[in-house]
Amino acid sequence: MLREILDTFLQFLRTFGAMMLFFVRVFWYSPVVLVRRLPLVIKQVYNAGALSIVIIMVSGLFVGGVLALQAFANLERFNAEDTTGIFAGFALIKEIGPVITALLFAGRAGTALASEIGLMKATDQLSAMEMMAVDPLRYVVIPRFLGGVISMPFLTAVFTTVGLAGAHIVAVEWLGVDVGAYWQQLQQALEMEDVLEGIYKSIVFGIIASLLAVWEGYNAIPTAEGVGRATTRTVVITAIAVLIFDFMITAAVSLR
Amino acid sequence: MAWSRILSDHLIEVHDVDFARGERSIFKNLNLTIARGDVTAVMGPSGTGKTTLLQLITRQLVPDKGRIIVDGVDIASLGQSELYKLRQRFGMLFQNGALLTDMSVFENVAFPLREHTKLSERLIRHVVLTKLHAVGLRGAAYLMPGQLSGGMSRRIALARAMVMDPDILIYDEPFVGLDPISMGVIAKLIRQMNDALDITSIVVSHDVREISEVSDFCYVVSDGAVAASGTPDQLNADTSALVEQFMHGLADGPVAFHYDAPDYEEQLLGKSRGN
Numbered sequence: 001m002l003r004e005i006l007d008t009f010l011q012f013l014r015t016f017g018a019m020m021l022f023f024v025r026v027f028w029y030s031p032v033v034l035v036r037r038l039p040l041v042i043k044q045v046y047n048a049g050a051l052s053i054v055i056i057m058v059s060g061l062f063v064g065g066v067l068a069l070q071a072f073a074n075l076e077r078f079n080a081e082d083t084t085g086i087f088a089g090f091a092l093i094k095e096i097g098p099v100i101t102a103l104l105f106a107g108r109a110g111t112a113l114a115s116e117i118g119l120m121k122a123t124d125q126l127s128a129m130e131m132m133a134v135d136p137l138r139y140v141v142i143p144r145f146l147g148g149v150i151s152m153p154f155l156t157a158v159f160t161t162v163g164l165a166g167a168h169i170v171a172v173e174w175l176g177v178d179v180g181a182y183w184q185q186l187q188q189a190l191e192m193e194d195v196l197e198g199i200y201k202s203i204v205f206g207i208i209a210s211l212l213a214v215w216e217g218y219n220a221i222p223t224a225e226g227v228g229r230a231t232t233r234t235v236v237i238t239a240i241a242v243l244i245f246d247f248m249i250t251a252a253v254s255l256r
Numbered sequence: 257m258a259w260s261r262i263l264s265d266h267l268i269e270v271h272d273v274d275f276a277r278g279e280r281s282i283f284k285n286l287n288l289t290i291a292r293g294d295v296t297a298v299m300g301p302s303g304t305g306k307t308t309l310l311q312l313i314t315r316q317l318v319p320d321k322g323r324i325i326v327d328g329v330d331i332a333s334l335g336q337s338e339l340y341k342l343r344q345r346f347g348m349l350f351q352n353g354a355l356l357t358d359m360s361v362f363e364n365v366a367f368p369l370r371e372h373t374k375l376s377e378r379l380i381r382h383v384v385l386t387k388l389h390a391v392g393l394r395g396a397a398y399l400m401p402g403q404l405s406g407g408m409s410r411r412i413a414l415a416r417a418m419v420m421d422p423d424i425l426i427y428d429e430p431f432v433g434l435d436p437i438s439m440g441v442i443a444k445l446i447r448q449m450n451d452a453l454d455i456t457s458i459v460v461s462h463d464v465r466e467i468s469e470v471s472d473f474c475y476v477v478s479d480g481a482v483a484a485s486g487t488p489d490q491l492n493a494d495t496s497a498l499v500e501q502f503m504h505g506l507a508d509g510p511v512a513f514h515y516d517a518p519d520y521e522e523q524l525l526g527k528s529r530g531n
Binding site for chain 1: 336346354355
């Protein structure tokens with residue numbers, strides 16, 4: 001019993017150590033890769049970013065709309081429906097935008113990254129690169145990591161913007177909130193710090209989501225089953241990590 | 257590399273190598289040498305770690321014990337950049353080709369050139385088409401890997417393995433899953449490449465007939481060590497039980513037909529507790 005617990009703990013430490021070492025290597029080589037392998041990075045920005053835009057925009061539109069609906073329904077009771085914009089805007093910019101973008105990113109781009117790298121491993125493509133004296137970490141893994149990191153803040157910005165538009169459509173066009181009041185309230189209440197909080201979060205989430213995806217793919221068991229499991233785990237672990245970090249960042253910012 | 261040729265006829269030496277994957281021991285005190293300029297075959301039943309041996313020789317894996325010398329250098333002592341320099345002298349043909357799926361056949365073959373040389377686009381095109389022509393697939397240059405048959409993929413991979421003009425070509429199970437014609441083509445290519453380019457070839461395989469035809473020297477690996485070695489003719493004449501079983505494809509022998517199991521009668525009649 002004690003022995004089993006100890007073994008599990010050691011196994012955990014070993015995995016954790018390997019993970020940290022991997023992360024350090026990824027960070028260490030990232031600047032060089034960004035400069036020397038720019039075309040590869042750009043291709044991955046396209047794969048992770050541009051190809052995610054449609055799902056991000058559609059989700060943003062509806063999430064914004066829902067926020068406006070909820071806000072309006074509650075604020076109306078206090079005759080404060082003019083502040084619908086504040087509620088929807090703050091939620092989108094500080095919380096919902098970065099978090100949902102990261103979750104959608106994990107589902108759309110993270111799984112693609114993990115399964116792509118996992119399949120390359122399973123079909124010996126990574127070994128073949130090793131044998132051709134090309135480091136797969138620098139050729140395959142890091143460009144994909146950077147593609148995700150660069151994309152996330154932009155995707156978050158798109159999500160939040162479209163979300164605000166969705167909220168506007170619901171609140172102003174549909175529910176009849178005064179357009180001047182709606183935007184003026186939001187503009188007055190919103191500080192630069194609030195926007196920055198959203199941006200910080202999107203950067204942190206971009207790093208987390210991309211790193212976990214390439215880690216899972218690179219360390220997948222090189223079989224069909226192993227790649228499938230790695231893909232699933234990417235979504236699960238990323239979702240949990242993003243939510244935990246979101247709480248920590250919010251706590252750190254609010255208690256400052 | 258004329259000076260090292262004088263130093264030794266052995267291009268690769270494996271000394272007293274032990275290797276285990278987790279609890280399972282793969283090699284125990286493995287010793288073998290690969291002669292310069294020969295086609296050397298490494299044969300053995302499935303699951304004896306033939307592919308592992310290739311990974312050890314190319315340092316994709318590191319042995320638990322023992323030394324592996326390539327052209328006079330202990331490969332365990334190399335740093336990453338020295339290792340990569342050494343690997344440029346290797347060409348390796350993987351079991352399924354391992355072509356990079358997101359680029360065309362042409363780009364696959366051009367890949368090592370683009371990574372390691374500063375050749376002009378014209379020259380790259382020239383070299384790539386020459387190599388593709390050598391494997392008879394110049395016409396497939398602009399197909400994607402997904403559009404190729406198994407035999408074609410392997411020939412493209414061979415063209416890619418040769419494109420840097422390596423000193424050593426390594427083939428991992430080049431005959432598996434091929435039709436008889438493709439098998440013959442690959443066997444012919446292995447011999448031709450070796451002689452025409454004056455290189456050293458290592459072929460891991462269990463297709464005894466094909467490999468006997470093209471190799472100069474064979475090792476039979478079993479139970480983590482070399483069980484027999486010699487020229488194909490010597491091995492064919494070998495009367496030891498294991499070699500005979502293997503060379504003539506007998507179902508039962510030292511390599512048992514049955515996987516370890518409890519006694520048949522006991523198990524059927526339900527007396528065994530081992531299910």
